[in-house]
Amino acid sequence: MVFGESDISDFDNEGDLPTETMPLMMGPSHPAMHGTVRIALEVEGEKIKTADIQIGYLHRCFEKEAEYATWTQIFPYTDRLNYVSPMLNNVGYAIAVEKLLDIEGKIPERAQYIRVIVGEISRITDHLTCLAAGAMELGAFTVFFYLIKGREWLWELLEEVSGARLTHSYVRIGGVVADLPEGWPAKLREVLAKVRVALGDADKLLTRNKIFRDRMDGVGVIAKADAAGWGLTGPVARSTGLAYDVRKDHPYLVYDRFDFDVPVGSTGDNFDRYAVRLEEIFQSMRILDQALATIPAGPTIIDDPRVALPKKRDTYNTIEAMIAHFKLIMDGLHVPTGEIYSFTEGGNGELGFYIVSDGTGRPVKCRLRPPCFANLAVLTKVLPGLFIADVVPTFGMINMIGGECDR
Amino acid sequence: MAADTSPPTDTVTVLVDGKEHKFKKGMNLLEACQTVGAKIPFFCWHPGLSSPAVCRQCLVEIKGSPKPVPSCYTTVADKMEVTTNSAKVLDVRRQMLEFTLLNHPIDCPICDKAGECSLQRHYFDWDGKLARNEGDKVRKAKVVDVGKHIMLDQERCILCTRCIRVCNEVAKAPELTMAYRGSHEILTTAPGQRLDNPYSLNTVDVCPVGALTSKDFRFARRAWELSSTPSICPGCATGCNIEVHTSSGKIRRLVPRENLAVNKFWMCDEGRFEYKAVHENRVLLPMVGGKRAKLDVALAEAAHLLRAATAGGGNSLGVVFSFAATNEDTHALARFAVDGLKIQGAYAGGRAAGWSDDILVSADKNPNTAGVKHIAPPWLQTLSDLAADVASGAVTALLVLGNESLALPKGKLSALVVLASHQGALVDQAHVALPVATWAEADGTFTNRDDRVQRIHSALATSGEAAPAWQVLASLASKLGMNLAYTSAAEVFAEAALRYPFLQGALWGPPSPLVQLRFGESRG
Numbered sequence: 001m002v003f004g005e006s007d008i009s010d011f012d013n014e015g016d017l018p019t020e021t022m023p024l025m026m027g028p029s030h031p032a033m034h035g036t037v038r039i040a041l042e043v044e045g046e047k048i049k050t051a052d053i054q055i056g057y058l059h060r061c062f063e064k065e066a067e068y069a070t071w072t073q074i075f076p077y078t079d080r081l082n083y084v085s086p087m088l089n090n091v092g093y094a095i096a097v098e099k100l101l102d103i104e105g106k107i108p109e110r111a112q113y114i115r116v117i118v119g120e121i122s123r124i125t126d127h128l129t130c131l132a133a134g135a136m137e138l139g140a141f142t143v144f145f146y147l148i149k150g151r152e153w154l155w156e157l158l159e160e161v162s163g164a165r166l167t168h169s170y171v172r173i174g175g176v177v178a179d180l181p182e183g184w185p186a187k188l189r190e191v192l193a194k195v196r197v198a199l200g201d202a203d204k205l206l207t208r209n210k211i212f213r214d215r216m217d218g219v220g221v222i223a224k225a226d227a228a229g230w231g232l233t234g235p236v237a238r239s240t241g242l243a244y245d246v247r248k249d250h251p252y253l254v255y256d257r258f259d260f261d262v263p264v265g266s267t268g269d270n271f272d273r274y275a276v277r278l279e280e281i282f283q284s285m286r287i288l289d290q291a292l293a294t295i296p297a298g299p300t301i302i303d304d305p306r307v308a309l310p311k312k313r314d315t316y317n318t319i320e321a322m323i324a325h326f327k328l329i330m331d332g333l334h335v336p337t338g339e340i341y342s343f344t345e346g347g348n349g350e351l352g353f354y355i356v357s358d359g360t361g362r363p364v365k366c367r368l369r370p371p372c373f374a375n376l377a378v379l380t381k382v383l384p385g386l387f388i389a390d391v392v393p394t395f396g397m398i399n400m401i402g403g404e405c406d407r
Numbered sequence: 408m409a410a411d412t413s414p415p416t417d418t419v420t421v422l423v424d425g426k427e428h429k430f431k432k433g434m435n436l437l438e439a440c441q442t443v444g445a446k447i448p449f450f451c452w453h454p455g456l457s458s459p460a461v462c463r464q465c466l467v468e469i470k471g472s473p474k475p476v477p478s479c480y481t482t483v484a485d486k487m488e489v490t491t492n493s494a495k496v497l498d499v500r501r502q503m504l505e506f507t508l509l510n511h512p513i514d515c516p517i518c519d520k521a522g523e524c525s526l527q528r529h530y531f532d533w534d535g536k537l538a539r540n541e542g543d544k545v546r547k548a549k550v551v552d553v554g555k556h557i558m559l560d561q562e563r564c565i566l567c568t569r570c571i572r573v574c575n576e577v578a579k580a581p582e583l584t585m586a587y588r589g590s591h592e593i594l595t596t597a598p599g600q601r602l603d604n605p606y607s608l609n610t611v612d613v614c615p616v617g618a619l620t621s622k623d624f625r626f627a628r629r630a631w632e633l634s635s636t637p638s639i640c641p642g643c644a645t646g647c648n649i650e651v652h653t654s655s656g657k658i659r660r661l662v663p664r665e666n667l668a669v670n671k672f673w674m675c676d677e678g679r680f681e682y683k684a685v686h687e688n689r690v691l692l693p694m695v696g697g698k699r700a701k702l703d704v705a706l707a708e709a710a711h712l713l714r715a716a717t718a719g720g721g722n723s724l725g726v727v728f729s730f731a732a733t734n735e736d737t738h739a740l741a742r743f744a745v746d747g748l749k750i751q752g753a754y755a756g757g758r759a760a761g762w763s764d765d766i767l768v769s770a771d772k773n774p775n776t777a778g779v780k781h782i783a784p785p786w787l788q789t790l791s792d793l794a795a796d797v798a799s800g801a802v803t804a805l806l807v808l809g810n811e812s813l814a815l816p817k818g819k820l821s822a823l824v825v826l827a828s829h830q831g832a833l834v835d836q837a838h839v840a841l842p843v844a845t846w847a848e849a850d851g852t853f854t855n856r857d858d859r860v861q862r863i864h865s866a867l868a869t870s871g872e873a874a875p876a877w878q879v880l881a882s883l884a885s886k887l888g889m890n891l892a893y894t895s896a897a898e899v900f901a902e903a904a905l906r907y908p909f910l911q912g913a914l915w916g917p918p919s920p921l922v923q924l925r926f927g928e929s930r931g
Contacts, residue, residue: 306535318538
C-alpha cells in the first residue's frame with residue numbers, strides 16, 4: 001500500500017488504520033541521554049511498546065587499564081567512574097584493597113572520619129547533579145542553576161582538600177593523602193548552610209509544582225520485587241521501599257557511629273526517586289554535622305612504610321624511607337595473593353570492587369560492580385506502556401553515569 | 408639386577424616450621440627450606456657458590472641451639488627442628504637489615520641496581536621500619552674503575568663477598584678481595600690486579616646491590632623499564648642460557664639464565680656483547696644488483712636466477728649453509744636447495760674459530776654447528792673448497808645463507824643469491840640480497856656442542872623488511888612453484904623433528920610472553 005495514493009476514505013474507522021509499530025532511537029545524541037547511551041524504542045503512536053537499553057561503547061576500559069597499573073595508580077581511574085562523586089569511588093576502591101591487605105582495622109580514625117566527610121560531600125554533589133539535571137530536562141532551568149551552584153561550592157571545598165575540582169585522587173590505600181586544610185570545617189559548615197537555602201528554593205519550585213508533579217507522579221513505577229530481582233540499589237531501590245543502604249546494613253568506616261535515617265519511597269515512581277534523593281542530601285548533612293563535631297585529631301594515613309609513602313623529608317635523608325618510597329612507586333605495594341569482593345554505598349547504590357591479587361604490585365583482575373548499570377537495566381521493563389515524553393524524567397531519575405556504567 | 412637406589416640412610420627427616428620433611432643427606436639447610444616453600448632472605452649465599460655465612464640474613468632457629476644459626480652454613484641433620492618464621496627469627500633478620508642499611512648510601516635514584524636490588528626487596532619484605540639512627544654515614548670511594556667492564560662503588564657494597572667467590576670459584580681468577588675492618592671494610596682488587604677475567608661481568612649479576620655495575624649498561628636504562636625474553640647465547644657452541652633484556656625495540660643487555668646442565672648460573676663477558684651486532688650494520692632492504700628493490704621484485708629475480716642456474720640439471724649450483732643459523736632455517740634451506748633444487752654442491756661456513764677454556768667458552772664460535780651438521784647433506788664441504796670450486800668453474804651459481812666474509816673471484820658466478828642479516832663483501836657482490844632476521848628476532852632452536860637442542864625466542868620485532876630465513880625461503884619456493892609453505896617456525900621444527908634423529912624427543916615448548924622486569928619478580 002502506498003500512502004496518499006489509495007483512497008484514504010477507505011479507512012473509515014480507527015480499526016482500519018495501519019498498525020505497524022515504529023522504531024525510534026532516543027540517543028545517543030538526544031540532549032536528555034547521557035554519554036553514549038541510547039534507548040531503542042519501539043513505539044505505537046506515542047506509546048512505548050518495547051525499550052532496548054544500549055549503553056554504547058564508551059571504552060574507558062577501567063578494568064583492563066587497572067591490570068596494567070600499580071594498586072595506587074588505579075585511584076585516578078576510579079575518579080572517572082562516577083565522575084560526579086569521585087570521592088566515594090576513591091573510598092570504595094581503597095577499602096577493597098585494604099581488606100585484601102588485612103589492614104582495615106589499622107586505618108587511623110581521623111582518616112576514616114575524613115573519608116566519611118569527603119564521601120558524604122560527594123554524595124550530596126551526586127544527588128544535586130541528578131536533581132538539577134532532572135529538573136532542567138523537564139524545563140525547570142532555574143532550579144538547575146540553584147542546585148549546580150551548590151554543587152560548585154562543595155566542589156570548591158573538595159578542590160581545597162585535594163587540589164582538583166573533580167579528579168580528586170585524594171584517598172590512598174591506608175588513609176588519605178593529606179589532612180583537611182586549616183579552617184576548612186568552618187567553611188564546610190557555611191557552605192552547607194547555603195546549600196540548605198538552595199535546596200529550600202528548589203523544593204519550593206518543584207515539590208508542589210503541578211507541571212513537575214504531572215511528569216513525575218506515577219511515572220516509571222518500579223515494583224519492590226523488581227528492585228530486588230534486578231539487583232537495584234541506592235536511591236532507585238529505596239524509592240520502591242527497599243530500605244537497603246550499605247552504610248546501615250553493612251557498616252564500614254565509622255558510619256555506625258552516626259545517627260542518620262535511610263529514607264524510602266512507597267510507590268517507586270519518579271517522584272519517589274526525587275524525594276528520596278532530596279531527603280538523602282539532608283541525611284548526609286546530618287552525618288557531616290556529626291562527623292565535624294566528633295572528628296578526632298591524629299594521623300591521616302597508616303604508619304607502615306610498606307603501605308604508605310614515607311614523608312619526603314625521610315625519603316631524601318634515610319635509606320629506609322628511600323627504599324620504601326622507591327618500591328611503592330616502582331613496584332607497587334605488595335598485596336597478598338587472594339581475592340575479595342568489597343562494596344560500599346556509592347552515589348547510585350552499591351559500588352562493588354572484586355579484586356584478585358597474585359601477590360605482585362598490580363591486580364590480576366579489578367572488576368567493578370557499577371550500581372547504575374543494574375539500575376539502568378530495569379528500564380527495559382519499566383518503559384513499555386509509558387509515553388515517549390516519560391522517557392526523559394524516568395531516565396533522568398535513574399542517574400546513569402557513563403564513566404561508571406561503561407563495560 | 409635391580410639396584411637399591413635409595414637406602415634409608417640417604418635421607419634425613421627434618422621438622423621445618425612444625426612440618427616433617429625428608430631431605431637428601433648433606434643438603435644445605437637454606438636450600439632444603441626453600442624447596443619446601445619456607446621463605447628465607449639471604450645476601451651472601453648463592454646456589455652456585457660456596458657458603459661463607461657473612462651476611463647473617465638467613466638466620467633460623469634450630470632446637471637445641473642457644474642462638475639463631477645461619478641456614479646457608481648448616482647441613483640438614485636427622486631429627487633437626489627448624490623454625491624459619493618465629494618472632495625471634497623475624498626480629499633478628501630485621502635487626503641485621505637495619506645494620507646492613509646503616510651505612511648504605513641514599514643512592515636508589517641514581518643506582519643502576521634499583522628495581523632489581525636484593526637490599527631493596529629484603530627491606531620491603533622483611534624490615535619495613537623507618538630509620539632510627541641520625542648520625543652520618545661512613546663515606547667510601549664511589550667511582551672506582553676496577554676492570555675493563557666494571558665500575559665499583561664501595562659505599563654501596565654490603566660486603567657479601569659473592570663477587571670474590573665468583574672470581575675464585577667460577578673464573579678461577581682471584582682478583583678481588585676485602586680490605587680493612589669493621590665499618591671501614593671495603594671491597595677492592597688485590598694489589599696490582601684488575602678485575603679483568605673473562606667472566607668478570609658475572610660479579611655484576613651476583614652483586615645483591617649496585618656496588619659493581621657494568622660499564623656497558625651503566626646509566627643506559629632503568630631495570631624496571633626492561634622486558635625479558637629467554638634465549639640462547641649465539642656467541643659459541645656452548646649455548647649458554649640467557650635472558651635478553653629489551654626496551655624500546657632494542658636489546659640493552661644479556662644476562663645468564665640458570666641451566667645447571669649447560670652454564671649453571673654464568674656466562675662469559677664476550678657473550679654479553681653479542682647483542683651489539685644485532686643493531687649494527689644490518690641488511691634491512693632487499694637489493695637487486697646492488698640497488699634497493701621491492702621484496703616481491705627481489706624474490707622474483709632470485710627465483711629467476713636460481714631457475715636459470717638449475718636449468719641444466721643443477722650441478723653447477725652451490726648452496727652455503729651457516730653454522731650460525733637455527734635448525735629451522737637450516738632445515739628450510741636443506742628442503743629448498745637439496746630436495747627442491749637438487750643442488751649437489753653443499754658448503755658450510757660460519758664465524759671463525761677462536762679461543763676457548765675449560766669453563767664455558769668453546770673454540771667454535773657458532774651456536775649451531777652440531778645442528779647444521781646433522782641437517783645438511785653428508786657431503787658438506789668447507790668454504791675453502793667452495794673458493795676452489797668457484798675458481799675452477801665447477802660452481803657457477805651460489806645460494807648463500809648467512810654472513811660469510813668470503814671474497815669470491817669476480818665475474819665467475821652467473822648467479823649469487825644471498826640471504827643475510829648483516830652487510831659484508833658477499834652482500835655487496837650479490838645479484839640478489841635478501842634481508843633475514845637475526846637470532847634475537849626469530850623463534851627457533853640451536854644445537855650446542857653436546858647435541859643439546861635449546862630454544863630461542865624472538866625478543867624483538869624484525870628490522871626493516873627482514874624476515875626469518877625459513878620464511879624468505881618459503882616465499883622463494885612459492886615463486887619457483889615448489890611446495891614449501893611454512894607458516895611458522897614451529898611448523899618447520901615439527902617437520903624437522905620427524906626427519907632427524909637428533910631432534911627426537913626435543914620439544915618446541917610453549918610461547919614465551921615478554922616478562923616486564925618491573926612486575927616479573929624474577930631478579931633482585
